[in-house]
Amino acid sequence: MTAPDTHSTYGPQSFWWKYIWSQDHKVIAIQYFITSLAIGLVALVLSWLMRIQIGFPGALEFIDANAYYQFLTMHGMIMVIYLLTAMFLGGFGNYLIPLMIGARDMVFPFLNMLSYWLYLLAVIILVCGFFVPGGSTGAGWTLYPPQAILPGTPGSDWGIIFMLVSLVTFVIAATMGGLNYVTTVLQARTRGMTLMRMPLTVWGIFIASLMALLAFPALFVSGLMMLSDKILGSSFFMPAIISMGQDPGYSGGSPILFQHLFWFFGHPEVYIVALPAFGIVSDLISCHARKGIFGYRMMVWAIVSIAALSFIVWAHHMYVSGMNPLFGFFFATTTLIIAVPTAIKVYNWTLTLWQGDIHLTLPMLFSVAFISTFLIGGLTGLFLGNVIVDLPLSDTYFVVAHFHMVMGMAPVMVVFGAIYHWYPMVTGRLLNTTLGHWHFWVTFIGSYAIYFPMHYLGILGMPRRYYAYEDYSFIPPSAQDLNAFITVAALIVGFFQLLFLFNLIYSFFRGEKASANPWRATSLEWQTPDIPPTHGNWGAQQPTVYRWAYDFNVPGHSSDFIPQNTPVMNEGKDHEIR
């Protein structure tokens, strides 16, 4: 790549080309970011409405059973796909990969732009689904056929079609993005940036992108097959049935086939969200504890082996699906094996704190909150992965509590920590810390208040996805009080997310001006000539990398950190492993 004359002429100058039809990975990242936050806000409001119905049944008259199932479905789908996946890969991946590996941009900038616009289109189609006749689909985020396309389920006329078309569009967008991220990491690393010198953030996003390329096709084809069943009358997933006393004319298909395809995508999807979070949190902990991440190589191999294993555990979502029960032996074993590399990651995060110089900044606080929520979410996974223990717990509130802790709260904590960490790099200003602390404490303590008691409702046997619980002999009246408590906690935590959004906007204009590298970080994204970095990132000269990203408190050095682009001088044999 030849260096431009001056970095100020590298990119386009007019507003439209600079900020709207931009091919700059940083602008595209912000576009992904704002879009996913906006649609995430919709999902947040939907969760309030659901919780109000569960905590205070009938309090809001417009939430009938139809509406409830529609809210539930859209909440889940938006949070998993359109918020978390889009934000981690499209948002953080886009912003950080080129900067952290010392590249000027993604290798396919035009494809990158296209990826965002298709994502936006997917979101628009999704939102349109709310307004079609019959409303959005209420089939649950898993969209299991046959019910997803039959009368008796809300939105089975148009809602489900909009949902599937939106998903298929999303997969195309994610594939364009994923190809870009993977190719960029493999091809565009700057001089000296070997794979084993990459920050774990890049490793997490890189492997998650690879997984997305392998897993999303399963969602893509199952979406198309279900559309075909719905519109063309094929029977991929539809056996002969009598629906509402009528024969809809299907025969020979298999509903379980859909479940296999869905979860072949769906389980890796958990890690597509989790691995970027794992990577990012490793770097946050390391930087704010002023200590290199403990066991870097083990951390890399843990990411790789979790990714590989996650493709052979999918049927643990299907222990009671009616598939051959002998599969249970295999999938319980693989599922519990995956706990080993995951546990290693938890140990190494905590061991990084050991003998550190821990600065309890907001990114560090959120990282601690991540470890704690991920820990409980991961441990409850051992109940559900162990097939025999899953039998009483599947489809109960225990599952709801488990996945909200492990892939709801935990990754969201990382999102928050990462935003507090990198906001100064993106905007040149620090986020307001008073608002930040309010946001942190309520969110962290609130996550336990909401989800910890929910496990016990699940152990009691309360089934999930119920619009109302009336007159069940095994459910004591106190369960309703607990549900009311959970609802109040959820409303409060939700409200404080609005405070966070306010902080994002407020600090953009009024925040304290940040110094060039406010956290004294070692990784390349903080070493650009301009902060915030301009189009092309590196000015006249791309950086050269001499060391890994974790040279904090290296013995014999007066500074407590050494940026990756600082040449090596007399550092003895410690340097060998880096």
Place this chain on the structure above:
Amino acid sequence: MTNKHMEIALVLVLIVVATVIFHWLSPWWLTEPASNWGEIDAMLIATLVITSFFFITINLFIAYCLWRFRHKSDDQRAAFQPENKKLEWALTLFTTVGISAMLAPGLWVYSDFVTVPKEASPIEVVGQQWQWSYRLPGKDGQLGKSDISLINAKNPLGLDSQDKHALDDILILNGPLMLPVHETVQVFLRSKDVLHDFYVPEFRVKMDLVPGLVSSFWFTPTRTGSFDVLCAELCGVGHYNMRSKITITSPDNYQSWLATQPTFQRLLNQQSRSLNQVEQGKELAQQQGCLACHSVDGSASVGPGWLNLYGKQEELTTGEVVQVDDDYLKRAITAPNTQIVTGFAAIMPAMPLDEKQLTAIIAYIKSLSDKSDIQQDKEVP
């Protein structure tokens, strides 16, 4: 700056303490088991003990680190320890042992679950939106053949009348079910329409009903009592209201109850004589799943109950008051969401019934009312 935000260490400790206290005080816990799968409870509790150890230890370790190694002064330095192979492998090994301690006994018990005892007698659960029906083998101890294509108004579970094993099968349409205590059963599950899941919390185990195939599991009831049957797989808007009862009783009680239940043969014979309109309507209401949401005994239900409905004045959500007559009922069945009665949700799917079926159902609804003789412009034929 030095002690800033040390609350986090304290909060982690408090969270650990609070979760332990919550656990001991929680009135929400496992129901008293009513089947042999109560043995899963031991597995669940063992898992809880092992995972709690990790939860408590790691959270407290983090709290300690945060307190002990917090930034106190600007000349504080962190240790430089990129890795420690020995420690990492030791922790890996330790975790593997912990995981195996949960997995191995788990799979051991699971192998019981997939091995059906020889003495198990078959029963069948059939689901449809949103009601449960059951089939018990007759004197031959076998369930006869069935097929989805055989389902019609006169044969709601689609049994094969050519199969002699089917003729003596006992049908319990729309529940409730009774089973003798201490007798092992293998439950075969079938669905007419969408996925359902047969779930009795006290039995611990559950299984999906999948249209297009027959799934199964087995259990032995271990105590008498009456238990809720729930659906645990989202099956449409009436999912939360798809319920039934199962009573576990003494073998004697069971036998005398069984004797009062109709066999398939008896239902066929009954049907060979022509049904009057009200009987046809009742059968249709059963088969179409109307009764899942409309009670006929005056009890509360998802949709307006049918007892004394005919002839009543209903207030609509628009504020309008309508008289429930033939015309109103026809509209309410074929285009249900155009006029919604106050207090109910617009959740009913339009029922594609023909004129004759409509007339029959309306006749049945009429028969449930003491005001069925209100003045009609048109006489029911």
